[in-house]
Amino acid sequence: MSADSRETGDREICKNAEDSSSGRGGRKHEIARTLEIRSFFTALSSWFSLYITQSVQSQKDQSSCFIREMPYGECECRMKVHLRMRPSSKPSSALHFDEAKAMVRIDVQKKQSNSGGPTKLYTDQIVFSLDSVIRTIDQETVFDLCAKEIVDDVLRGYNGTIMTYGHVGSGKTFTMTGGNKEYARRGIIPRAVHRLFQEKEEKPEAGITVQMSYLEVYNEWAKKGYAKQGIYDLLQRKGEPGGCLMILEDNGLLEIPGLAKIPVENEAETLKLYFEGEKLRSYSNHTLNQMSSRSHCMLTFYIERQTGIRTFQDVTVAKLNLVDLAGNERLKNIADYRGHLRREAMGINKSLSFLLQTVYALRLGQDYIPFRHSRLTTLLKESLGGNCKTVLVVCAWPEDYFLDETIGALRFAQWVKCLKTTAIINKKLDFASTKRRYLREISDLRQELALKDALGGRMGASYNELTEEAKTQLRNKIEAFITDEKELDQIPIENFRQVKELFCLFKEAHVSIHDQLEKVLAEYRLIPPPEEPPPEDNGVGELACEGFHVGIAPLDARPERHAKPGPLSPEAKSCGVSMLTYKEKDVPEGVWECESDIRNDAFLEFKHATQEGQEQETVLKNKEEELRTKRRYARDISASLNKAKQEVEELKKLIEEKGVIKPSNCAELEKRAALMTRFRFVKATYHKVHKELKIAKQNLEALQQEVRDQKEKLLVSFYSWFDNVAKYRGEETEQFMASMA
Numbered sequence: 119m120s121a122d123s124r125e126t127g128d129r130e131i132c133k134n135a136e137d138s139s140s141g142r143g144g145r146k147h148e149i150a151r152t153l154e155i156r157s158f159f160t161a162l163s164s165w166f167s168l169y170i171t172q173s174v175q176s177q178k179d180q181s182s183c184f185i186r187e188m189p190y191g192e193c194e195c196r197m198k199v200h201l202r203m204r205p206s207s208k209p210s211s212a213l214h215f216d217e218a219k220a221m222v223r224i225d226v227q228k229k230q231s232n233s234g235g236p237t238k239l240y241t242d243q244i245v246f247s248l249d250s251v252i253r254t255i256d257q258e259t260v261f262d263l264c265a266k267e268i269v270d271d272v273l274r275g276y277n278g279t280i281m282t283y284g285h286v287g288s289g290k291t292f293t294m295t296g297g298n299k300e301y302a303r304r305g306i307i308p309r310a311v312h313r314l315f316q317e318k319e320e321k322p323e324a325g326i327t328v329q330m331s332y333l334e335v336y337n338e339w340a341k342k343g344y345a346k347q348g349i350y351d352l353l354q355r356k357g358e359p360g361g362c363l364m365i366l367e368d369n370g371l372l373e374i375p376g377l378a379k380i381p382v383e384n385e386a387e388t389l390k391l392y393f394e395g396e397k398l399r400s401y402s403n404h405t406l407n408q409m410s411s412r413s414h415c416m417l418t419f420y421i422e423r424q425t426g427i428r429t430f431q432d433v434t435v436a437k438l439n440l441v442d443l444a445g446n447e448r449l450k451n452i453a454d455y456r457g458h459l460r461r462e463a464m465g466i467n468k469s470l471s472f473l474l475q476t477v478y479a480l481r482l483g484q485d486y487i488p489f490r491h492s493r494l495t496t497l498l499k500e501s502l503g504g505n506c507k508t509v510l511v512v513c514a515w516p517e518d519y520f521l522d523e524t525i526g527a528l529r530f531a532q533w534v535k536c537l538k539t540t541a542i543i544n545k546k547l548d549f550a551s552t553k554r555r556y557l558r559e560i561s562d563l564r565q566e567l568a569l570k571d572a573l574g575g576r577m578g579a580s581y582n583e584l585t586e587e588a589k590t591q592l593r594n595k596i597e598a599f600i601t602d603e604k605e606l607d608q609i610p611i612e613n614f615r616q617v618k619e620l621f622c623l624f625k626e627a628h629v630s631i632h633d634q635l636e637k638v639l640a641e642y643r644l645i646p647p648p649e650e651p652p653p654e655d656n657g658v659g660e661l662a663c664e665g666f667h668v669g670i671a672p673l674d675a676r677p678e679r680h681a682k683p684g685p686l687s688p689e690a691k692s693c694g695v696s697m698l699t700y701k702e703k704d705v706p707e708g709v710w711e712c713e714s715d716i717r718n719d720a721f722l723e724f725k726h727a728t729q730e731g732q733e734q735e736t737v738l739k740n741k742e743e744e745l746r747t748k749r750r751y752a753r754d755i756s757a758s759l760n761k762a763k764q765e766v767e768e769l770k771k772l773i774e775e776k777g778v779i780k781p782s783n784c785a786e787l788e789k790r791a792a793l794m795t796r797f798r799f800v801k802a803t804y805h806k807v808h809k810e811l812k813i814a815k816q817n818l819e820a821l822q823q824e825v826r827d828q829k830e831k832l833l834v835s836f837y838s839w840f841d842n843v844a845k846y847r848g849e850e851t852e853q854f855m856a857s858m859a
């Protein structure tokens with residue numbers, strides 16, 4: 119209810135109270151008191167809502183502060199791309215490096231043929247912009263530039279991927295794994311492992327745990343029947359790699375059932391496992407590389423750690439993928455007569471071409487990205503377009519002979535550089551640790567509260583749940599406060615739980631009193647005046663079928679003034695028949711009685727002796743019987759209505775006498791509730807019966823009309839018959855008179 123309408127309603131109540139105050143002295147005062155209580159509760163409830171809103175807001179502010187403290191930021195990251203050139207004694211003169219600007223310019227010789235004229239050669243320049251260009255063989259520099267940031271991000275909880283791409287023998291494995299002769303030439307993987315375990319050792323409180331898996335994708339496009347094709351687990355400690363594995367995707371998350379995730383405790387153990395896996399990897403002897411990798415390899419570390427400040431620890435789970443892709447090559451350069459290398463190269467090129475297609479589609483922002491076209495792209499789905507920070511290291515030969523491959527690799531690098539991923543810190547939902555955290559927080563806050571009470575001299579303050587006894591005491595205080603019995607003008611505040619309980623009890627009292635008050639006032643305003651029952655309609659006239667009558671006429675029935683029948687036929691006149699409506703002065707003296715007797719006799723004869731008269735008389739009698747039944751029914755309803763009306767009046771009086779407006783205690787409230795329930799029921803009955811009576815009256819009126827119509831019909835038929843009979847009898851009389859003469 120809006121404030122305006124409430125105000126109007128209040129004014130109406132006052133007016134009604136004034137109108138009805140005659141005979142009920144304290145009524146006006148009670149209504150005024152009611153309005154006072156209501157405005158008090160309205161103010162209280164609005165203050166309560168304001169208090170709740172403010173406390174919820176402050177809780178929200180606190181929680182947002184808490185969230186801001188945690189480093190769970192979502193960040194959009196562009197993929198980073200680095201170029202690593204192999205050292206060479208004969209580098210191409212077409213390649214120009216600007217390491218400071220991280221740019222490469224390639225001079226390309228092109229032919230231009232004019233129509234009919236000689237072919238001209240010209241130099242075109244292609245410029246590639248990257249994140250860094252590395253020409254040193256120093257592996258530490260490579261790690262610092264390409265991998266360190268990602269490894270650190272993984273330790274913060276982000277997923278990270280570092281992958282190498284390039285031509286066969288261009289130095290991908292050297293970049294990832296490193297040279298096997300010198301410790302200083304160890305690659306990104308051993309250095310990343312060192313960084314992970316260094317952190318684990320330096321921060322034991324972070325409780326870092328590391329697991330690893332290692333897989334290769336080999337020969338994925340080979341025809342069925344080849345001994346080895348698909349995904350293999352390189353950490354299965356068998357002489358041969360384990361069976362082929364499947365990739366399952368559930369809700370966007372990839373799962374490789376059967377892939378071993380081995381927990382590792384330290385650097386040495388991890389590297390030992392890794393190199394054992396390396397031994398199982400597929401290698402071939404290639405003209406460009408004696409130990410050419412023939413498969414795409416993915417080494418993954420799963421790092422779980424606790425982060426944040428001591429009281430609010432969270433667990434993050436991140437993945438570090440280290441991917442060494444197999445090198446692409448031109449088939450025409452493969453001198454493999456047996457076809458084994460050639461087949462492997464075809465498979466490698468095909469899966470790399472799907473990788474190119476996927477990157478190209480991502481770069482164009484196409485709706486459909488063909489991640490599922492190959493196992494390699496499926497595995498790299500998250501790294502290329504999901505929750506991951508990704509770095510690509512493109513390895514290239516600097517010689518002239520490989521210039522086309524270098525340009526191809528740099529083009530791929532340019533596409534990848536345009537890609538963006540969205541990385542988030544992966545928080546693990548651990549209910550046990552969250553519960554532990556909150557319990558610790560509660561105990562800290564209790565201690566803090568106790569300290570503050572002690573410092574503020576508030577000894578013995580309790581913050582526990584209120585006992586039933588304390589609640590009852592509080593309820594009594596509220597009753598006393600509301601009813602002013604003990605002139606209690608304030609309730610002393612002891613603690614927050616007490617305030618909360620107070621509000622709840624006030625609310626209960628408010629709802630109960632307010633509801634009942636509204637109902638009584640509404641009923642006071644809205645009860646319609648009881649309908650006057652219809653008068654008992656027994657009709658007039660006689661039921662005996664002697665004489666000229668057509669049954670009982672209703673009380674409101676009046677002779678119709680215009681009901682003047684047509685002129686009598688000369689035959690009827692000749693035998694002295696007149697019409698009922700003829701004025702007496704028009705009729706000669708003595709004739710009326712005579713005519714009336716004749717007509718009454720004729721009417722009885724018509725009703726009993728003729729078929730038409732008998733039929734019409736039966737219809738009329740049936741309708742009259744029905745009318746009597748309906749009258750009896752209406753009379754019964756009318757009696758029920760009077761009874762209900764009487765009870766409504768009595769209950770109203772009782773409610774007013776009991777003092778609805780000013781409740782004194784809960785027992786009174788309950789009694790009044792029972793009274794109100796009975797009042798509502800009786801009022802509903804009254805309305806129902808009233809409705810029924812209305813319908814019954816309508817039916818009665820319709821039936822009365824039918825009876826009137828039927829009587830009219832009977833009369834008209836009678837007059838028509840009577841005319842014929844009179845004519846016949848007149849002729850007979852004439853004949854008789856003539857014979858007598």
Ligand SMILES: Nc1ncnc2c1ncn2[C@@H]1O[C@H](COP(=O)(O)OP(=O)(O)OP(=O)(O)O)[C@@H](O)[C@H]1O
Nearest residue numbers: 204255286287288289290291292407410411444445
């Ligand atoms: N930047 C470099 N500095 C020194 N030596 C390198 C460098 N890059 C590659 N090499 C050497 O070149 C050889 C081939 O390198 P690597 O095996 O890393 O090539 P690859 O790209 O992995 O080839 P494939 O695709 O056939 O596996 C190795 O013996 C490696 O020591």
